[in-house]
Amino acid sequence: MTAMSIDTTQIPGEFRPVMQALAEAGAKLSVLIRRGGELGRPVGTNSDGDGQKALDVLADDLFRSALGRAGLRWFASEEQDSAIELNPSGRLAIAIDPLDGSSNIDTNVSIGTIFSIYPDEATSEASFLRPMRQQIAAGYIIYGPRCAMMVTFGDGVQHYALDPDTGVFRLVETRLVMPDCSFEFAINASNYRHWSRPIRAYIDDCLAGLDGPRETNFNMRWIASLVAEAHRILIRGGVFLYPSDARKGYERGRLRMLYECGPIAFLIEQAGGQASDACEPILMQTVGTLHQRTPFVFGSTEKVARIAAYHDLPDTEVSALFGNRGLFRA
Ligand SMILES: O=P(O)(O)OC[C@H]1O[C@](O)(COP(=O)(O)O)[C@@H](O)[C@@H]1O
Ligand SMILES: [Mg+2]
Ligand SMILES: [Mg+2]
CATH class of the missing domain: 3.40.190.80 (D-Maltodextrin-Binding Protein; domain 2)
Structure with missing residues (x-):
């Protein structure tokens, strides 16, 4: 893992390794997306019958290996049939949509990665099949004209932006509040x-x-x-x-x-x-x-x-x- 992939000053200690891994993989993916190529090529279908694009599979591999190195226990991905135990002595369980909006890959429209974190339990079922109120962190990375991340640890929403020169996610807002008036x-x-x-x-x-x-x-x-x-x-x-x-x-x-x-x-x-x-x-x-x-x-x-x-x-x-x-x- 790189020395620093995200500003961790506002990230609670137990989440720092997982956030570093997500930021590191997200920054790599944003470089691949900017570079382009045949990322929207159809490569098969996932367990749910959805068509998979080359970038869906690449993103899944990238996040799984980065999170494996970060000592996470359970990993459930939209692209996999069942949850995987990455590290039996690890902590935390993460559910991920590695590449959201895959119909937009070829058209150069914003796409993203969505993640959700729960405390780890003894089995994958107990870790993921539970009330969604039990999430302890959640967020997304958006690969748009600017690459950004929104994340919550249950105490407001933090907004980070990827600095393209250093590959580090910098904190730009510590407590984002959604406007309540829009038509x-x-x-x-x-x-x-x-x-x-x-x-x-x-x-x-x-x-x-x-x-x-x-x-x-x-x-x-x-x-x-x-x-x-x-x-x-x-x-x-x-x-x-x-x-x-x-x-x-x-x-x-x-x-x-x-x-x-x-x-x-x-x-x-x-x-x-x-x-x-x-x-x-x-x-x-x-x-x-x-x-x-x-x-x-x-x-x-x-x-x-x-x-x-x-x-x-x-x-x-x-x-x-x-x-x-x-x-x-x-
Ligand atoms: O093509 P539709 O039916 O409008 O659906 C669009 C929706 O499907 C999704 O692309 C589904 O996500 P995936 O790309 O991860 O399968 C959403 O991002 C989007 O809101
Ligand atoms: Mg999706
Ligand atoms: Mg997806």
Whole structure:
């Protein structure tokens, strides 16, 4: 491991080796991404049936070997069938999405790495299949025009930026607070016809703008990189939705509880926002299987609460396009 890959002054002692390893592997990956080449080449499918790109596999190897050297005990990756015991005498268990947003590799759009840390237990099941509230740290690295890291150890969100000259992540903010007022929503609107009525009603009301029940104009974004959407929302506010829908295989949405939604939910709550499965808080839920999916909504507290409230409306109210929905006037 390099002598210093991240400024550790604000990192609690027990997390320093793991954060050094994540920062070291993240800095290496950011160099490979900048260099380009055939990183988006399809190379197979993972256990979950998702297509794997060359960079998915490379990132998985890079993080696994860096974390192995950092004395971690358990490693669960989106790209692996089951969890691996890296080091029987190690401490901590880490769940990782080594490369998030892999459909964007070829298009040079921001992609990322998401991680979630739990205390280690005697078995991998006991370490990972547990309430997501038991995470003790979580974060992501974003490989964008600037490479940055957001991380929480349960006491606010720290923001680091990679210095390209030294390869070291420098602390730029010790306690990031998410703005709570933004009129942006993010959803893959091509799935509109598959959504449930409450989700359609919420989006219909945003789209109706000044003339609708919200009496406000909204803006829309969809990057198809969860990390990039989370970063924008942490910096600028707004709301993200990947709901369940009627397509086969999307009964529980698309995103994974352990590798994606749990860690993003922890960060968002620590920055003053909320995260839910559209109705209930994500962090109140328990992971049942490693690759389990969940509908996912996160962002400003008021917006996440409003989306849950749409699910409590009577059916007649929800289905009346631009109905009064007096409750929801902005
Ligand atoms: O292509 P869709 O259905 O809009 O899905 C996009 C979502 O899928 C993801 O790319 C899934 O993550 P992976 O790239 O790690 O599989 C998210 O980053 C993103 O929010
Ligand atoms: Mg992902
Ligand atoms: Mg991935």
